[in-house]
Amino acid sequence: MTFVNDTSRSPRAQVRPIAIERVELAGFVRRYQDLMKSTSLALQYDYLESSGRIDNFRKAIGSMEGDFTGWFFNDSDIYKWIEAASYSLSYDEDSEIQTRIESLITLIESVQKKSEVGYVNTYFTGERASEKWKDLKSMHELYCAGHLIQAGIAYKRVTGNESLFNVCVKVADNILKTFPDDDCEVTTGHPELEMAMIELHRETGNRNYLEFVQRLIDNRGKGYAGGDEYHIDHASFRDLKELAGHAVRMLYLLTGAADVFLETGDETLLAVLERLWIDLTSRKMYITGGAGSRYEGEAFGEAYELPSGRAYSETCAAIGNVFWNWRMYMLAGDAKYLDVLERSFYNSVLSGISLDGRRYFYVNPLEDVGNHNRKEWFECACCPPNIARLLTSFSGYLYGTTLDEIRVNFYEASRASIPFRDGEVSIVQKTAFPHSEEVNLVISTDLDTSLSILLRIPEWTEGNFDLQIDGVKQKIRPEKGFVRLEGNWKGKTEVSLTLPMRIRMMTANPLLRENTDKVAIQRGPLIYCAEGIDNPTFDVRTLSVPSKRNLELSESDALDGNPVVISGKGIAYDLDDWDKKLYDSLGSVKSKGKNVR
16 A cells, blocks of 8 residues: 555544555546656656766666766656556556656666665766765755665555665665765655655654654754755754745745654644644745745745746645645644645646646746746756656645544545545545535445544635535535534445535735735635636736726636636726826826726
8 A cells, every 4th residue: 555654553643544545536636647657757768868867877887878967856757757656556567667667767776786874866976976975965865765765665565566765775884875864964855765765664664764854854953954044954843933035945944843743742833833834834835835035046035025927836846745745744634735735736736837747937026027838848857756746746745544433535536545544434525626615425334333524614715604414405614614424324325515616806915015906816725827818808917906896707618627717807008198107296297007807
């Protein structure tokens, strides 16, 4: 069984996930999973090959001549691809993908054998071998090792084959041997190894991996990663008062710290996690769930520094936001973390990939004049395989369990077989979510026992919903974002849930000065965009909409899945009187408006 994070034995996990194999998607996200299999993974592999990333392994073992190609962290893209491809095998066997994974594993094994000590990094071979471990701040050795470990765990869980897992155990043990002492001067320049080592601890039971991660976190602020804010080394972790520095690094670090709490219950870590989560959601997150506003340093800015046109909002940061909020949910059981995860997933992760699965955004601005387009690949290609590993593993996020509960975390047409006590509970979801308000669940089981089924009520419903069990209307008040359905579920039960998707005009905190007198349009979990390509008769930058909601819904047949389109009446202003003018006195320029749809 394949768990994204196996918290089945984590002492502080309030909620535990369901294995990916037990949940078969059939709706909105399944289309993206099919794209991964039919298009994205194959194209990504081709780019890994044509960009020289795979050749770096051949060069490292001497089967090919030449020097290392590309960025020093390029190995990590291959590992993320293996992880994504492994997850894809859990719901659809594919001999070509399997063959490609095995060929890559053979190369990785050969690199490790040549190192003789368990070390794997193709940049630090040949003349550069003597430089390994000399610059942990900048050179991403621990980052690459983390992605290798995650790939090895995923491949083992999906296939049962331990070849790559054995490699990553040797990699982890080599790291422990290289940095053996409690006072050893080590922390990660780019966090990632933290969550990987914790998952390796969960897979093996070896507490040495857990204790090493604790040391990595405790060593922050001591100057081992340069002592600067960019590397989140400017203060000790427990003294952090706000999100700062490189957004992806910070979010990955918080994910690793949440993993440590799940294993140890260290309340001082939890206090930091909760404090920084409030900072994110109340001061430093875009309405899309995007994170990191600055191009400079790919960094979090100051509080309320969230420009739309200059939004950096890296796709990997949105993925980091998903990872962190997933752990926060597992440790607290509160649906507010799933609300942020959902917002980030639908609006900042999925914006990072085109509808045909061939192109990607690295940066996700909320406003643009038409110059920002998705690309097939990047020189720094962290985002494409990162999106792939999240999409191919998304089945593992839909449900959770406790000792006496089954929790429905997200809504997606799907079929799940959930182990519970001495039996199984089948849940079939029928829905066109996220475009449809209606979710129908058919719950079937032979278990003759009492259990609770919890249904998430997203924050965007503002507490409004309609619930029926076998046609009988229910009145239940949500607690921590869930409604609890209690009883004996033996046989077959039909549950109908309506989550009203009112069109909401969202406004921003007045301290977010750029958004003064602006609104964003939201329906359900989705943030909408007025695009020039859909509105060719006026400049959307001049559009003004009335506060009275005169908006209408329709389905579009121009895009796959028949998404809901929002239309309404507004006013667009012409700019004739501003020709060759940048400034003028208030009232002297009479902008003329025209009614537009």
